[in-house]
Amino acid sequence: MGSVVALVDGFRTSPARRTRRTGQTSLTRLTGEMNYEDENEKGPDMTMQILHPPESLDHAPVWLGEMIEWAHALGATDVHLFPSTDGGRLWVRLNGDLQEICSYSVDLHTRMVSRLKVLGRCTDYTGAPIQEGRFGLNGVSRGGEARLSIIPTLQGEKAVIRLLAGENRKLELDQLGFGEELRSALRSAMDLPQGLLLAVAPSGCGKSTALYALLADLHARQSRPVSIVTLEDPVEQSLPFAAQVNIEAERGLTFGAGLRAILRQDPEVILIGEIRDAETSRAALEAALTGHRILSSMHTLNAAEALARLMQMGSPPYIIASALAGILNVRLLRLCCEHCKTARTPEPLEAERMRRMLGQTPEKIAATKGCERCLDSGVGGRTGVGEWLTPTAAMPQALGEGRPTPEIQKTLRIVASAQQEIMRLLTDLQIAPMELAQLTGMSSLETPPSGECES
Numbered sequence: 001m002g003s004v005v006a007l008v009d010g011f012r013t014s015p016a017r018r019t020r021r022t023g024q025t026s027l028t029r030l031t032g033e034m035n036y037e038d039e040n041e042k043g044p045d046m047t048m049q050i051l052h053p054p055e056s057l058d059h060a061p062v063w064l065g066e067m068i069e070w071a072h073a074l075g076a077t078d079v080h081l082f083p084s085t086d087g088g089r090l091w092v093r094l095n096g097d098l099q100e101i102c103s104y105s106v107d108l109h110t111r112m113v114s115r116l117k118v119l120g121r122c123t124d125y126t127g128a129p130i131q132e133g134r135f136g137l138n139g140v141s142r143g144g145e146a147r148l149s150i151i152p153t154l155q156g157e158k159a160v161i162r163l164l165a166g167e168n169r170k171l172e173l174d175q176l177g178f179g180e181e182l183r184s185a186l187r188s189a190m191d192l193p194q195g196l197l198l199a200v201a202p203s204g205c206g207k208s209t210a211l212y213a214l215l216a217d218l219h220a221r222q223s224r225p226v227s228i229v230t231l232e233d234p235v236e237q238s239l240p241f242a243a244q245v246n247i248e249a250e251r252g253l254t255f256g257a258g259l260r261a262i263l264r265q266d267p268e269v270i271l272i273g274e275i276r277d278a279e280t281s282r283a284a285l286e287a288a289l290t291g292h293r294i295l296s297s298m299h300t301l302n303a304a305e306a307l308a309r310l311m312q313m314g315s316p317p318y319i320i321a322s323a324l325a326g327i328l329n330v331r332l333l334r335l336c337c338e339h340c341k342t343a344r345t346p347e348p349l350e351a352e353r354m355r356r357m358l359g360q361t362p363e364k365i366a367a368t369k370g371c372e373r374c375l376d377s378g379v380g381g382r383t384g385v386g387e388w389l390t391p392t393a394a395m396p397q398a399l400g401e402g403r404p405t406p407e408i409q410k411t412l413r414i415v416a417s418a419q420q421e422i423m424r425l426l427t428d429l430q431i432a433p434m435e436l437a438q439l440t441g442m443s444s445l446e447t448p449p450s451g452e453c454e455s
Contacts, residue, residue, distance in 0.1 A: 053104035060111040083156030113157045120148035165237045171216040177383035179421040185388040190218045195325030196288040199297040200306045206332045207297040231258045232273035255280040272296040278313040288323035302441035303327040304405035317399035330386040333435045337380040340371035350433050357445045366429035387444045388416040417444035
């Protein structure tokens with residue numbers, strides 16, 4: 001199995017390469033560090049091809065395939081083909097940041113979008129303005145699958161390719177960046193006979209990766225088979241130890257209908273990709289109360305918002321409190337580049353902010369200036385941080401009375417705080433203070449570490 005530069009083993013990534021138009025030397029240095037299964041494939045040579053789109057439209061399919069392989073090996077999560085009046089632009093998303101790679105002609109853009117429609121089996125002949133599809137990435141070193149979305153714009157069709165990992169991506173709870181206290185709390189929750197484990201965070205903060213890692217960890221710790229079924233829209237990564245079901249709403253396979261069918265399959269653990277509606281919420285909570293371990297996610301800034309959302313979907317407060325095993329609030333933070341980071345003394349405002357959030361301030365903090373190894377970004381990958389919260393006896397009343405989310409937040413007990421791990425990352429110069437802005441909504445950074453909450 002070939003190894004790649006970034007985002008292979010969960011959240012912990014090796015030095016991120018922020019691909020910008022900073023010159024061929026930096027890009028060639030970057031892709032020269034890639035490893036491909038075929039020794040005849042050379043990263044620098046491929047980079048030169050990507051930087052110089054073909055003039056002949058006959059070469060468009062080959063260039064498109066090489067570009068997708070290049071982006072996938074680089075660790076990109078998304079590829080954008082952006083239309084404009086004078087041509088198209090190629091963007092890729094690395095470590096959460098969108099970077100422009102090159103530009104190309106209008107005709108080449110049109111030809112590549114047409115080719116993507118064929119690959120994704122889109123129904124172009126129907127004239128549908130919005131088209132979606134998917135295709136395999138079996139020909140690239142990492143394997144996996146691509147999810148395609150095409151929408152019409154005033155300048156032409158815009159295509160975005162989401163690159164999903166294959167089976168060869170290792171998922172280990174110990175590699176996500178979580179501290180020992182949090183990992184222990186999560187494993188204890190996974191060993192419960194029943195209950196709902198909910199992961200919350202804004203979009204793109206690692207909820208799915210965390211849930212996949214929890215399933216993989218549970219499977220690895222068992223000496224007997226475990227009946228694990230997932231219900232996803234779409235399936236983001238193949239799990240060989242689980243039965244995975246892809247949502248097909250147009251055929252009647254919704255989250256609610258799928259979950260009802262799964263419950264007749266003798267499951268022990270069920271992963272529901274996301275709780276989006278009242279039907280799914282009700283079915284998930286009922287399953288969590290009847291001897292099943294349910295894992296799911298919600299796109300909210302904090303745990304209290306997730307609970308309020310469940311209430312809005314019609315779930316009674318006492319059902320939520322009884323079914324809930326706990327809430328994992330997770331974030332992704334950018335690591336400093338190891339090759340250009342330096343230490344400096346915090347400014348007074350920085351020191352005050354860290355003292356307010358963490359209760360203390362490190363003597364030295366990291367600063368990055370950018371270098372050739374990180375393509376002047378100062379970024380060296382990403383790591384995950386999180387906190388684990390469980391309900392208290394006061395929670396049902398707070399929900400039933402419709403109290404504001406800050407008051408609901410106080411009825412959750414902080415079992416595993418993010419404070420200690422974030423302080424360690426700051427002290428070890430692994431993250432810069434600006435990353436603290438990503439942590440808005442985390443209870444352990446807004447509440448005293450003692451977890452003063454109602455019981």
